[in-house]
Amino acid sequence: MRTLRPIGAVALAALFFFPVYVVVTGMLKPVKDIQSSPLGLPTPPTTANLDAVLGREDGLYWSALLNSVQITVLSVVALTLLSAMLAHYLVRSTARWTRPALLMLLAGLMIPPAVILQPITQVLGAAGLMNSVIGVVCANVAYYLPFGVFVFAGFIGGVPVEMEEAASIDGASRFRLFWQVVFPTLRPAAASVMIFLGVWVWNDFLTPLIVLGPESGTTVTVGVYRSVGEYSTDFGTLYAFSFLASLPVLLFFVALQKQFVAGLTAGAVK
């Protein structure tokens, strides 16, 4: 039993991880080797596939990367600030409407994007924000706001209100009070909101596909989808594009792994 457990665990993990192995080794092989020996190690490894993606004539990867970075950074920053402020207002306010407002926001956690996407394009179109990075950011902020409020509201509920009252007696304005006293205490919640939304927004497909449209370039996720048709069975290049599209989010995850798992599991242990 004592040796069986690690052997079983490693074997299961290896089986599970096999597709990732196929991609990472396949990306370093010439196409004919992917066909003839998909399981073998790349000997010697070639960077031809990666070079092909990075050095495309139209610069698709680089322009998509720029869009993805802009959309993710702007969405996550805006979401963190707006959802922290809104959650704080709703939790601390004594007004009667804040309770139903909170519930209505939480209901938004379950809405599939497909249900609201068509009208969203109309609203953004009327505001002149279709085919723009800002349009995607606005749609993201609205759609993911319930998640941010959910995490912050849970956290703020556990912070004693006395600290804020003590500071407000000193005559600090509510805004200064929030940014100087309250927000720093919300840092753990802010970390998990930023990590989660960073990964989700980066990986989003449908919203950038429709809102950004073909005219204004793509994000990396949409870029991978477009290249599926273009490269068809050239899996070496497809693997390389997939890998390069996922690399930033993988590095982000490795760097923040501890907080990520802590955030993911905060609700699982009560």
Place this chain on the structure above:
Amino acid sequence: MRRSNSQSAREFAGFALPGLFLYGLLVLVPIGWTVVLGFTDRNRFAAATHWVGLEQFQRLFGDDQFWLVLKNTFVVTAIVVVVPNVLGLAIALLLDRNTLLYRLLRSLFFTPVILSGIVVSVIWQSMLRPGGVLNRFFGAVGWLSDPGIALYSISGILCWQMLGFCVVVYLAGLNGVPRELYEAAIVDGAGWWRRFGSVTWPMIASAVTINTVMLLISGFKVYEHILVLTNGGPGRNTTASIAFDVIEKGVRGDRIGFAAAEATVMLAIIVALSGVVLQVLRRREVHL
């Protein structure tokens, strides 16, 4: 703390309004708009839009394809709710050791969770195509081209992607079970299954809730996997989900009114489903 009216109005404008405004404009208004459009004959290429009452809903419910798409969605959702939940708990129990090896294995299981659905679909498409790796072991199986198999292939791929999420949530749940409870159970002579049933299972109730709700939402809204792997086929709608159908008809296609009626039905189902599931699971948590 008494505040003047103008002060509290300023606070509302500063703290609550920006978020509520965007949420209202780009979530609530679109929900209402979708419901309203479902009662019209709106078409992208028609100049005028007319109120048609329940006509789109009658057309929808009389359409075999709608029931097929709905059935597909329920099949995928059922598989995605059950399989990663059960396997995730089993693997979490297996990996519930705090050494370097087990921490490393956790990361391997978690990797697909942070990949996009598009990338995951590209990976699996390359492995499941006729000349792909998997058919070297299993002979010529039409993973994505056999109408009787393709839907299950897509469900399996979703399970693969979601499994790591369940593993990590269950590991955290297991981590929160007080060791004394196990020790007491061992002293009382309880075997492994007894300890699992009487200690572990009730103590990880909130982890079960989180995973079930998360899987339910992910399964029900499945879209991009279908787009990349089968585009709804083989044949007509054998793997199309309701989200896929709504997008194809209303957002990328021209039948906006019809798709809005379908989206309204989708909305009603997800609201009812999440309500029921939350009720059931929460009750179990309370009964501890």
